[in-house]
Amino acid sequence: xxxxxxxxxxxxxxxxxxxxxxxxxxxxxxxxxxxxxxxxxxxxxxxxxxxxxxxxxxxxxxxxxxxxxxxxxxxxxxxxxxxxxxxxxxxxxxxxxxxxxxxxxxxxxxxxxxxxxxxxxxxxxxxxxxxxxxxxxxxxxxxxxxxxxxxxxxxxxxxxxxxxxxxxxxxxxxxxxxxxxxxxxxxxxxxxxxxxxxxxxxxxxxxxxxxxxxxxxxxxxxxxxxxxxxxxxxxxxxxxxxxxxxxxxxxxxxxxxxxxxxxxxxxxxxxxxxxxxxxxxxxxxxxxxxxxxxxxxxxxxxxxxxxxxx
Amino acid sequence: xxxxxxxxxxxxxxxxxxxxxxxxxxxxxxxxxxxxxxxxxxxxxxxxxxxxxxxxxxxxxxxxxxxxxxxxxxxxxxxxxxxxxxxxxxxxxxxxxxxxxxxxxxxxxxxxxxxxxxxxxxxxxxxxxxxxxxxxxxxxxxxxxxxxxxxxxxxxxxxxxxxxxxxxxxxxxxxxxxxxxxxxxxxxxxxxxxxxxxxxxxxxxxxxxxxxxxxxxxxxxxxxxxxxxxxxxxxxxxxxxxxxxxxxxxxxxxxxxxxxxxxxxxxxxxxxxxxxxxxxxxxxxxxxxxxxxxxxxxxxxxxxxxxxxxxxxxxxxxxxxxxxxxxxxxxxxxxxxxxxxxxxxxxxxxxxxxxxxxxxxxxxxxxxxxxxxxxxxxxxxxxxxxxxxxxxxxxxxxxxxxxxxxxxxx
Numbered sequence: 001x002x003x004x005x006x007x008x009x010x011x012x013x014x015x016x017x018x019x020x021x022x023x024x025x026x027x028x029x030x031x032x033x034x035x036x037x038x039x040x041x042x043x044x045x046x047x048x049x050x051x052x053x054x055x056x057x058x059x060x061x062x063x064x065x066x067x068x069x070x071x072x073x074x075x076x077x078x079x080x081x082x083x084x085x086x087x088x089x090x091x092x093x094x095x096x097x098x099x100x101x102x103x104x105x106x107x108x109x110x111x112x113x114x115x116x117x118x119x120x121x122x123x124x125x126x127x128x129x130x131x132x133x134x135x136x137x138x139x140x141x142x143x144x145x146x147x148x149x150x151x152x153x154x155x156x157x158x159x160x161x162x163x164x165x166x167x168x169x170x171x172x173x174x175x176x177x178x179x180x181x182x183x184x185x186x187x188x189x190x191x192x193x194x195x196x197x198x199x200x201x202x203x204x205x206x207x208x209x210x211x212x213x214x215x216x217x218x219x220x221x222x223x224x225x226x227x228x229x230x231x232x233x234x235x236x237x238x239x240x241x242x243x244x245x246x247x248x249x250x251x252x253x254x255x256x257x258x259x260x261x262x263x264x265x266x267x268x269x270x271x272x273x274x275x276x277x278x279x280x281x282x283x284x285x286x287x288x289x290x291x292x293x294x295x296x297x298x299x300x301x302x303x304x305x306x307x308x309x310x
Numbered sequence: 311x312x313x314x315x316x317x318x319x320x321x322x323x324x325x326x327x328x329x330x331x332x333x334x335x336x337x338x339x340x341x342x343x344x345x346x347x348x349x350x351x352x353x354x355x356x357x358x359x360x361x362x363x364x365x366x367x368x369x370x371x372x373x374x375x376x377x378x379x380x381x382x383x384x385x386x387x388x389x390x391x392x393x394x395x396x397x398x399x400x401x402x403x404x405x406x407x408x409x410x411x412x413x414x415x416x417x418x419x420x421x422x423x424x425x426x427x428x429x430x431x432x433x434x435x436x437x438x439x440x441x442x443x444x445x446x447x448x449x450x451x452x453x454x455x456x457x458x459x460x461x462x463x464x465x466x467x468x469x470x471x472x473x474x475x476x477x478x479x480x481x482x483x484x485x486x487x488x489x490x491x492x493x494x495x496x497x498x499x500x501x502x503x504x505x506x507x508x509x510x511x512x513x514x515x516x517x518x519x520x521x522x523x524x525x526x527x528x529x530x531x532x533x534x535x536x537x538x539x540x541x542x543x544x545x546x547x548x549x550x551x552x553x554x555x556x557x558x559x560x561x562x563x564x565x566x567x568x569x570x571x572x573x574x575x576x577x578x579x580x581x582x583x584x585x586x587x588x589x590x591x592x593x594x595x596x597x598x599x600x601x602x603x604x605x606x607x608x609x610x611x612x613x614x615x616x617x618x619x620x621x622x623x624x625x626x627x628x629x630x631x632x633x634x635x636x637x638x639x640x641x642x643x644x645x646x647x648x649x650x651x652x653x654x655x656x657x658x659x660x661x662x663x664x665x666x667x668x669x670x671x672x673x674x675x676x677x678x679x680x681x682x683x684x685x686x687x688x689x690x691x692x693x694x695x696x697x698x699x700x701x702x703x704x705x706x707x708x709x710x711x712x713x714x715x716x717x718x719x720x
Contacts, residue, residue, distance in 0.1 A: 003546055003547075003549075003550045006546050006575075007543055007546060010540075010542040010543050010546065011543070013542075014540050014542070117360065124360070124364050124365065124368075125362060125364065125365045125563075125591050126362070126563060126566075126591060126594075128594055135576075136574065136575075136576065144575070144576060146542075146574055215539075219539055219540075219567060219570070220570060221566070221567070223362060223563075225361070225362060225537060226539060228537070229537050229538060229539075230539075260540075260543070261542075261543040264532070264543035264544055264547070265543050265546070265547060278531070278532040278533050278544070279503075279532050279533045279534045279535060279538075279541065279543070279544050280506055280532075280533035280534075280535070282535075282543075283535065
């Protein structure tokens with residue numbers, strides 16, 4: 001068990017990344033009851049936007065200056081794409097049966113992947129992303145935190161906090177809560193629900209772009225397919241934490257990340273389970289956990305806050 | 311009476327049909343002043359032209375295209391014009407099977423080059439086998455494809471007489487890697503990771519057997535999932551296992567990330583893999599942390615073979631958008647083998663293609679022998695290449711550098 005702290009750190013960093021992406025699923029679902037399956041691609045496009053922003057900077061710019069620029073560039077790109085998707089793909093279908101926007105989202109996800117593959121220079125295979133150079137921070141003998149992991153571990157709670165304050169305290173945040181509870185009444189009360197829905201998409205996309213920058217800095221590469229699996233995992237995290245609940249997204253992400261890391265590290269050490277551990281089974285265990293949680297708490301770990309609907 | 315008219319009718323129909331197929335289509339832009347009608351023969355290509363392995367797939371497609379163009383330019387087979395039809399399998403077995411069916415349906419296709427992935431080939435073999443259409447893979451390395459599922463137990467049985475390959479098998483590659491790592495690199499404790507795919511898992515198993523036989527120790531095993539990117543937990547297991555080396559059975563997208571993340575834990579161990587990771591993308595994908603990583607690849611480095619000089623020049627002259635990548639030479643040779651087989655079939659039939667050209671091409675392929683880009687090209691009784699040359703590559707200064715080339719003997 002001597003590597004436990006290290007594996008916990010790995011799981012936390014992975015979970016924070018899931019959580020950042022899961023916010024986008026949860027916000028949009030909370031307000032329009034749509035599972036935006038193209039959100040993984042919004043994350044991916046945020047990564048490519050950040051890379052383009054980096055390319056504009058003069059070579060040799062220190063990462064301290066480059067990272068904020070990348071986050072802004074990535075967020076601008078992903079927010080633009082998300083708002084366009086909302087306007088042209090989802091809004092026309094808002095009164096259509098539930099399945100129509102869902103299928104649209106899946107189609108959009110494939111289309112966005114293919115567009116990046118086709119038109120972004122060199123995106124037909126993985127493209128290099130500026131990496132955090134330098135050794136990991138040694139905390140103890142058996143625990144070292146990678147610089148990129150530290151970045152996401154600090155940034156994710158900050159983002160969450162900012163979002164929490166925004167939703168609770170600001171006028172737009174209150175309008176958001178009202179829209180989530182009852183869009184028709186909110187409209188009657190003079191809330192511009194269209195604007196609120198666009199805002200939900202935009203916030204989710206901006207968080208996804210932050211996640212994409214963190215991902216790129218950690219892995220040193222991004223590719224056009226990266227949104228698919230991560231999006232699926234983040235969606236799982238959102239459901240695990242309670243879809244529609246923004247804090248739930250983060251909690252679900254962390255629980256999922258830890259479940260994956262720990263199952264890779266320790267399941268095979270349990271007597272009689274040697275064949276069921278390691279990387280081959282980590283996704284299985286993550287989903288077993290999801291099912292167990294949903295059996296006990298169908299509304300997810302923190303539950304849906306906006307359960308005022310009949 | 312009725313019988314006779316029926317007989318006449320069928321004869322007429324069959325001859326008609328045969329003339330139609332034998333004549334083939336006339337070259338669209340008939341600029342040849344020879345005036346003679348040229349028969350079109352299509353060489354099919356199946357490879358991942360999109361997706362994460364497209365770098366390799368595009369190289370395969372272009373190299374076969376180059377072989378066809380060269381044959382046309384030199385009038386290699388008089389009266390025959392070669393064309394290439396390339397289909398995209400996205401490295402997905404089901405797509406490969408659909409492509410195989412499509413190629414079988416095109417009467418002008420007399421041979422197919424591809425696929426890249428062993429898993430895709432498994433799904434294609436049956437389709438080509440029942441249609442008697444020859445298939446030459448430039449990259450499949452799984453032994454079962456040619457030697458049957460029980461090759462590991464020493465029972466060799468060729469499943470499909472239509473299947474050939476210019477690539478050496480994993481048996482050769484895995485053992486060669488184990489010998490290099492144990493003897494030349496002096497590594498005794500290895501941690502083995504594979505990606506659960508036909509190619510990766512097979513290669514890792516062969517490597518593990520040979521490494522243990524030599525006296526080395528396997529201190530741990532793990533698996534990764536294709537298209538995942540976070541292997542930090544597996545990387546930490548490698549570190550705490552005390553391994554002095556890692557062997558990875560899989561492809562470069564996962565291999566590059568795994569190598570990178572192992573180095574990040576602070577473990578100073580080389581990662582070794584098969585030809586699936588021997589691609590520039592393995593290095594470029596993940597910074598400069600790959601120094602000292604190793605890979606085996608089939609054949610000798612194309613750049614160093616005299617036979618390949620012309621290929622490289624011609625490839626450059628054609629101005630293809632993508633590089634010829636790891637399998638370019640093998641793809642050119644696979645395409646050329648089909649061309650040579652067609653040539654032999656036509657020559658044996660006084661310069662024309664016989665009605666059962668496909669079956670004849672399969673037979674002729676078993677007998678081809680020529681000096682190709684990658685050395686001598688010929689196939690043994692299982693359809694495997696007789697060329698057992700291998701090379702170990704090492705990452706030095708951000709590039710794959712060949713460190714040892716040898717002919718493998720059991």
